[in-house]
Amino acid sequence: xxxxxxxxxxxxxxxxxxxxxxxxxxxxxxxxxxxxxxxxxxxxxxxxxxxxxxxxxxxxxxxxxxxxxxxxxxxxxxxxxxxxxxxxxxxxxxxxxxxxxxxxxxxxxxxxxxxxxxxxxxxxxxxxxxxxxxxxxxxxxxxxxxxxxxxxxxxxxxxxxxxxxxxxxxxxxxxxxxxxxxxxxxxxxx
Numbered sequence: 001x002x003x004x005x006x007x008x009x010x011x012x013x014x015x016x017x018x019x020x021x022x023x024x025x026x027x028x029x030x031x032x033x034x035x036x037x038x039x040x041x042x043x044x045x046x047x048x049x050x051x052x053x054x055x056x057x058x059x060x061x062x063x064x065x066x067x068x069x070x071x072x073x074x075x076x077x078x079x080x081x082x083x084x085x086x087x088x089x090x091x092x093x094x095x096x097x098x099x100x101x102x103x104x105x106x107x108x109x110x111x112x113x114x115x116x117x118x119x120x121x122x123x124x125x126x127x128x129x130x131x132x133x134x135x136x137x138x139x140x141x142x143x144x145x146x147x148x149x150x151x152x153x154x155x156x157x158x159x160x161x162x163x164x165x166x167x168x169x170x171x172x173x174x175x176x177x178x179x180x181x182x183x184x185x186x187x188x189x190x
Contacts, residue, residue, distance in 0.1 A: 002049040005036045010053060011076045018055035018164055020076045021134035033134045037141020044161060045145045052164050057128065059162040060155065061135045068128065072120060075127040080105070087119050 009032060012019035027033060040051040057070050072084050083101050090098060092113050099111050107122035109115055142148045151158045159165075184190035 001039050002043055002051055005039060005051070006053045009033065009036055012053070012055075013076055013081075015073075016164065017073070018058070019053050020055055020058055020074070020128070021131050021138065023077065023130055023134070028134055028137060031137065033137035034141040037138040038144045039141075040138075040162075041142050041144040041147040044147060050161050052160060052162055054162045056159070056163045058131075058135055059151075059159060061132065068132075070124055070128045072124050075124055077127050080123055080127045084120055084123050087116055087123070090116070 006019065009022055009024075009027060010019035011022045021033065043049055043051065055074050055076075057068055057074050061068055072081075075081050075084065083098070083105070086098055087095075087102070090113060095111060095113055102111055102119055102122070105123045105126035107119050109118060111119065139148055142151065
C-alpha cells in the first residue's frame, strides 16, 4: 500500500530527494490524502514500510505559510520547473513571451529581467502553497495512533520516517524508545 500511495499521490524529480503531494483536487475531494495519512500511521505503528519519500518541507508543513521554507529544488511540477528554467534563461527581448504564465502563478509586479529572482520566488510559492490543503488532509489522517502529536513533539526524531536519507534504522520501536513519558509525582493518584 505504501508503494501505491507514493506512486499515485506523490510526484518527485529525478534527484530522488523527496516528493511532493500530487496536485489533484479530485484526490483531495475524495479524502485520499487523509486515508494515505492513516495508512502511514498504521504502517509505522506496525513496523511496516516507512513513508520516507517526502520532501522535508512537506513533512514540516503545519499549514502555516510563514513557517514554510521552500526553494526551486522543492518544485516537482514539470510545467512549473520548465517555467523557472525559461525565466532564468530569459532576456529583455523574450521575457514578455512568459508574462501569461508568470501572472498565472500570482506574480503581480513588473515583469522584467531585473526581477527574475522575484518571479522565480512567485513560481516556487505557487507550486508549493497550492499543495498545503493536501498536506493538511494528510496530517489529519496521521492523527491515528497519535502519530501527529509525536511528530509535533519530536519533529527531528520523526523526520527520517518521512524524508529520504541515510538513516534507515528509524521505525516505531525506535520512536517509542526515544519518547520520554512524563509521569506524575510518586504517590500521586494522577
